[in-house]
Every structure is written in structure tokens, then in C-alpha cells.
Amino acid sequence: MTAIEEVSAYLPPDRRALEELADWLGLTERQVRLFRRFHGLSEVCYDQDGTLLDLLLAATGGLETLRGNEHRVRYVVYARGMPAAVPYPHNPLRELCVKLGLDHALSFTVTHQACATGLLAFDVAGRLLAGDPDPDALALVVSGEKTFTPDARLVPETAIFGEGAAAVLVSANGSSDRLLSYTTSIRGDFDGRLIIDQALAARFQYEYPALLSEVLLAAVDQAGVALDDIALLVPHNVNAVSWRRVCKRIGYPVERVVLDNVPLTGHSFAADPFLNYRTALDTGRLRPGDRYLVGAAGLGATFSAMVFEH
Amino acid sequence: MFASGPPGTDPLPPLRLSAVVAQVFDETSPTALDPALRPFLADLVRPYGNDLRDDLLTAGVGHSFGEMAEVLLPAVVGPDEQVDLLVMAFAMHDLRLGRATAAYLSDRCPGKPMAFAVCDQGSGAAFTALRLAESYLGPGACRRALVFVVEQSALHYTQLEPAPVPDRHTGVALRLETDGSPVVGKQHTGVDARRVGGLFAAEVARLAAGQVDATVIASARLAEAAPGQADVVADAGQPYTGVWWELTRLPREGLVVLGDYEPSLGLLCLSTVDYTVARVAVPG
Numbered sequence: 083m084t085a086i087e088e089v090s091a092y093l094p095p096d097r098r099a100l101e102e103l104a105d106w107l108g109l110t111e112r113q114v115r116l117f118r119r120f121h122g123l124s125e126v127c128y129d130q131d132g133t134l135l136d137l138l139l140a141a142t143g144g145l146e147t148l149r150g151n152e153h154r155v156r157y158v159v160y161a162r163g164m165p166a167a168v169p170y171p172h173n174p175l176r177e178l179c180v181k182l183g184l185d186h187a188l189s190f191t192v193t194h195q196a197c198a199t200g201l202l203a204f205d206v207a208g209r210l211l212a213g214d215p216d217p218d219a220l221a222l223v224v225s226g227e228k229t230f231t232p233d234a235r236l237v238p239e240t241a242i243f244g245e246g247a248a249a250v251l252v253s254a255n256g257s258s259d260r261l262l263s264y265t266t267s268i269r270g271d272f273d274g275r276l277i278i279d280q281a282l283a284a285r286f287q288y289e290y291p292a293l294l295s296e297v298l299l300a301a302v303d304q305a306g307v308a309l310d311d312i313a314l315l316v317p318h319n320v321n322a323v324s325w326r327r328v329c330k331r332i333g334y335p336v337e338r339v340v341l342d343n344v345p346l347t348g349h350s351f352a353a354d355p356f357l358n359y360r361t362a363l364d365t366g367r368l369r370p371g372d373r374y375l376v377g378a379a380g381l382g383a384t385f386s387a388m389v390f391e392h
Numbered sequence: 393m394f395a396s397g398p399p400g401t402d403p404l405p406p407l408r409l410s411a412v413v414a415q416v417f418d419e420t421s422p423t424a425l426d427p428a429l430r431p432f433l434a435d436l437v438r439p440y441g442n443d444l445r446d447d448l449l450t451a452g453v454g455h456s457f458g459e460m461a462e463v464l465l466p467a468v469v470g471p472d473e474q475v476d477l478l479v480m481a482f483a484m485h486d487l488r489l490g491r492a493t494a495a496y497l498s499d500r501c502p503g504k505p506m507a508f509a510v511c512d513q514g515s516g517a518a519f520t521a522l523r524l525a526e527s528y529l530g531p532g533a534c535r536r537a538l539v540f541v542v543e544q545s546a547l548h549y550t551q552l553e554p555a556p557v558p559d560r561h562t563g564v565a566l567r568l569e570t571d572g573s574p575v576v577g578k579q580h581t582g583v584d585a586r587r588v589g590g591l592f593a594a595e596v597a598r599l600a601a602g603q604v605d606a607t608v609i610a611s612a613r614l615a616e617a618a619p620g621q622a623d624v625v626a627d628a629g630q631p632y633t634g635v636w637w638e639l640t641r642l643p644r645e646g647l648v649v650l651g652d653y654e655p656s657l658g659l660l661c662l663s664t665v666d667y668t669v670a671r672v673a674v675p676g
Contacts, residue, residue, distance in 0.1 A: 083398045084398045084399060133439065160512065164490065165485070165486065165489065165490060165491060165492060165493065165509070166436060166485040166486065166489040166490070167436070168436070168440065169436055169437045169440050169442045169549060169551075169552070170483075170484045170485055170547060170551070170555065171483075171484070171514075171551070171553050171554075171555030171656065172440060172552070172553060173512055173656070175512050176512070176656070176657060185581075185582065185658075186581055186582045187581065188516075188520070188579060188581050188659075189512070189513070189657070190510055190511070190512055190513040190516070190517060190520050191510070191511050191512035191513070192508050192509065192510060193492075193508070193509050193511060194480065194492040194493060194494035194495055194507065194508050194509035195492065195494075195495065195507075195508050196492055196495075199508070202508055205396075205399075206524060206527075208398060208399050209399045209524065209527035209528065210523075210524075210527065212398075212399035212400065212527070213399075213404065213526075213527055228439075230435050230436065230438075230439065231431070231432055231435035231436065231490075232431075232435075233432070233490045260398070261397075261398045262397065262398065263395070263396070263397055263398075264394075264395070264396050264397075265393055265394065265395045265396075266393070266394045266506055267393045267394070268394075268495050268498040268499075268504060268505070268506060268507050269495070269499070270492075270495045270496045270497065270498045270499025270500070270504070270507070271499050272495075273491065273492070273495065273496040273499065275428070275490065278428075296393070297393065300393055300395055301395075304395045304396070304397060305397075380492070381492065382491070382492030382495040382496070383492075383495065384492070384495055
């Protein structure tokens with residue numbers, strides 16, 4: 083059964099207050115106030131001088147289990163939200179593999195599910211491992227992106243992107259954090275650029291809580307558990323208010339959603355669920371046997387959820 | 393909605409090809425003159441030092457993966473045939489740089505399937521897409537999948553590292569399900585140029601064992617690294633779709649072995665389509 087072996091999170095130390103970012107993001111004073119007071123954002127972290135490779139190396143550098151086990155890693159999967167992020171044929175993922183001594187692994191990127199791609203990459207890794215003849219084989223999932231263009235900096239009236247990164251070691255037969263279910267709903271009718279299409283942005287905002295709620299509840303159902311059995315909800319960091327709405331809709335206490343990073347990091351593309359898992363673990367909010375729900379949504383649009391048992 | 397539990401470790405049923413179509417697109421996408429293209433490209437290349445190609449930006453060249461695949465879609469699947477999975481494979485990026493094209497196509501596809509893309513693997517992405525399709529197909533949530541292999545020819549900036557750039561816009565769509573001709577894949581990593589010829593020959597011999605009428609299709613790069621082994625060599629101008637394009641041009645007979653080599657990754661990929669088991673539909 084697909085399982086998390088270890089998660090490493092990297093949050094760059096350069097944190098900028100929303101007011102400092104207003105000009106760069108093209109935000110008015112009123113919009114900054116709205117993000118701060120209504121959406122619960124305060125600061126965003128950036129790796130100003132670092133490259134994409136630096137981000138991914140920083141995340142993987144924290145994986146204690148990787149050292150000495152490089153030979154077991156058969157697959158390296160990059161979960162990328164932005165469909166294009168570097169000039170062709172530059173391949174930071176390959177550079178990462180070489181630097182980590184993983185150039186023997188099959189490496190590729192999955193994308194086109196935007197910020198829900200992290201959960202996809204985890205599922206893909208699990209499927210590859212399930213078909214691998216070596217029961218000790220591992221997969222490495224990495225995520226984290228640069229805020230290199232306006233589309234990768236802001237979702238109007240919803241989220242501000244940051245440059246956190248995460249690395250996840252995945253096994254086919256682990257005993258901790260076992261995957262129980264995965265649900266995803268693709269809504270390609272939300273194709274477009276929210277940053278310039280106000281009508282699309284408004285429709286997305288309006289339908290978002292119901293669509294995310296639907297996959298969350300379906301994942302719980304698919305896992306064969308009840309929502310009351312879910313000890314914790316590990317979210318993506320778009321904002322706090324959207325999670326309050328989703329929790330109200332599905333009848334889940336918002337106090338059990340790991341929202342600690344929302345005011346501090348920004349929305350780290352596909353890395354958020356893993357960053358927040360790390361936070362939950364480090365703050366002692368996961369006990370053995372706990373079932374927890376992970377949720378993410380991506381522009382374009384994709385809504386996804388997973389249930390794990392810790 | 394796609395819903396699954398953890399993947400099982402029981403052997404999966406073989407992936408089967410039930411239809412394959414391909415098209416070269418001569419026209420240019422209107423996206424080539426989208427005013428959003430230049431600023432996005434400028435942001436994309438700025439940290440790396442590539443120069444924008446004003447001549448190409450002004451001329452308005454290139455094509456969009458979504459528009460190409462949308463044309464192929466009705467040729468490979470009927471309006472009442474539900475698709476459960478859609479995977480897009482590409483190497484050089486799309487003209488519509490920010491679009492989640494697989495998600496867009498899902499909305500145009502019967503069944504509104506689970507959809508994603510595979511990239512950053514050169515010519516290996518198409519083979520990985522097939523491998524992933526196999527991992528999702530089975531008795532559970534997925535019974536029919538589409539894999540699109542796409543490439544377009546416009547690169548609007550100077551290239552700083554060597555890699556092939558297609559000389560035309562090509563899309564290939566493969567339909568995979570539980571009925572059809574079995575497809576078997578194999579990927580070898582860590583294959584340097586000195587090893588590729590011997591390894592390819594050994595794999596072809598293994599895969600084609602007992603088949604008197606096997607046809608070997610190789611990409612131009614593989615044929616150069618492993619000369620004299622292919623019956624059909626794909627056009628170098630179709631570096632990422634070429635072998636799949638040639639598959640659509642062959643008679644649906646015997647065993648077909650497709651091979652490609654991505655030297656930048658040391659990746660040798662092979663796939664077989666066994667037409668002796670079941671014939672593949674030729675839509676249209």
C-alpha cells in the first residue's frame with residue numbers, strides 16, 4: 083500500500099509583508115487589506131536569489147532517509163503546477179537527479195493539474211512502485227516553483243504564490259502514512275487566465291467550495307471511513323476563508339485544519355499539502371492510527387483529495 | 393470524478409491499443425499572435441539569458457497542443473464512448489504556455505476524464521504516458537484511456553543547450569482499453585551512447601522472439617546510435633512524435649516494435665504493439 087516514508091519541507095527565509103509586495107503584485111491598498119484581514123495572509127516567502135534547482139535541492143536536502151538509500155530510488159517525479167517554467171530544453175529535474183546521485187532513476191514531470199499536481203504525483207509514484215518488482219524500491223516526489231511571471235504570483239482576490247518546496251520519499255509497502263484513497267475531479271470548463279478574466283474568476287470563486295467539498299467527501303467515502311473519523315485536514319494554502327467555507331459546507335471543524343502556514347508562506351503551488359503535513363507532524367498533531375484528509379485545488383481546474391492513515 | 397484506493401500489487405491486465413490516429417497541422421494557431429505570449433516568454437527566459445526571437449514573435453508562428461488534440465479527439469473516440477483517463481506527453485513546451493491543456497481537453501472529451509501531462513523526459517515522455525495509462529487501467533476506475541503525443545515547431549527564443557526542435561506541428565492520439573492489440577513497454581535508464589546499440593538489439597530480439605513478421609520502428613536519434621537495426625526510421629523533423637506517426641502509417645499486421653533514445657537522459661524506451669492478437673480500428 084503506497085506510503086509516505088519521509089517528507090522534507092523547505093521554506094525560504096526571505097519573508098515579505100504583503101504591503102511590501104503591493105507594487106510588485108499590482109495590488110491596491112484595499113486589496114492588500116482584504117488579503118490580510120479577510121483571507122488571513124500576512125507574509126509570503128521567496129527565494130529571491132535562488133533558482134528552481136536551488137529550491138528543489140533545499141527540499142531534498144532535508145530527507146534523512148534518502149542518504150544511503152539512493153540506489154533504492156527508481157523514480158523521481160516532479161509535481162509542477164505551471165505547464166512551462168524554464169526555457170527548453172533546460173531540465174532542472176535532471177540536474178537534481180545528478181546532484182543527488184539519482185541519475186539511474188526514471189525521472190519526469192507531471193503537470194496540467196496546477197496546484198493539485200502534488201497529489202497526482204504521489205499517486206503516480208505509488209502506481210509505479212506497485213508495478214515494480216523490487217518491494218524495497220522508492221520514489222522521490224518533489225515540488226516547489228518560482229514566482230517568475232504574473233500568472234505564477236497571484237490568483238486575484240484568492241491567493242498569493244510563494245516559493246516553498248517539498249520532497250517526499252514514497253514506498254509501496256510502508257507502514258506509516260498509508261494512502262487509503264484518492265479522488266480527483268477535472269473541470270476544464272475553468273480553462274482561462276483568472277488574472278485577466280474577471281467573469282471566470284468570479285465563477286471559479288463561487289463554485290470552488292462546492293467542488294472541493296465534493297472531492298473531499300468522496301475521498302473519505304472511498305477510504306471507507308466517516309468524516310468524524312478524520313483527525314486532521316491537511317490543506318493547500320490558498321487562504322483561510324475558503325477553508326472556513328469548505329468546512330462549514332462539509333460539517334468539519336475548521337480548528338482541525340492545518341492553517342498555520344497560510345499567514346506565513348503564501349501558496350506554494352503543488353507543495354502545500356506536503357509542507358502542511360510536515361507542520362502537522364512537527365507540531366505533534368498526528369498520532370499513530372489517525373486518519374487524515376488532504377485537499378488541493380488547481381487552476382484550470384482540478385480538485386483533488388486523499389485520505390491517509392498515520 | 394476519478395476515485396481510487398491505493399494501487400494494488402496484483403499484475404495488471406495488458407494495455408491494449410484499440411485505435412491510433414495522427415495528423416500534421418500545417419496552419420498556425422491564433423495563439424501565436426496572442427499579446428500575452430511575449431511577456432510570458434520574456435519572464436520565462438530572463439533568469440537563463442536566452443534572447444527572444446522577435447522575428448518569430450512578429451511573424452506569429454507555432455501551434456497549440458490543445459487545438460491540435462481537439463481536432464484528433466473525435467477521430468479517436470465517439471461521442472458516446474466514455475473516456476476515464478487522458479494523458480498528454482510532450483517535450484518542447486506548448487505555444488499556450490500557461491494552459492493546463494490536459495484539463496482543458498478533459499472538458500472536450502466524453503466522460504470528462506481524469507487528465508494530466510507528462511514532460512521533462514524528452515522522447516521518453518510518450519512511453520511513460522503509456523506506462524502510466526497501464527497503471528491506471530484495470531477493473532477499477534479506468535477502462536478507457538487516451539494518450540496524446542504532441543509537438544509544435546516554434547521556439548521563440550535562442551536555444552542555449554542542444555536538443556531537437558520539431559520542424560512541423562504533429563499530434564498523435566492513442567486509444568487504450570481492455571480490448572485491442574496488446575502493448576508492452578520497457579524503459580532503460582543509464583544507457584550511454586556506447587551501450588545503446590547492443591541493448592536495443594537485445595531488447596528487439598527478446599520482444600520479437602517467435603515473431604516472423606516483426607517490424608522495427610526507430611526514431612532518427614535511435615537509428616543514428618544503433619544503425620542498421622530498424623525497418624522504419626522516423627523523420628528527424630518529428631523528434632518526439634515520429635515513431636508514433638510511423639505506427640499509424642504501417643499496416644496493422646504482425647508485431648511492431650517502437651524504439652526511441654533520449655541521449656540527454658540516457659533513456660532507451662521500447663514499446664511493442666502486437667497486431668496478431670486483435671486488429672486496431674482505423675477511424676475515419
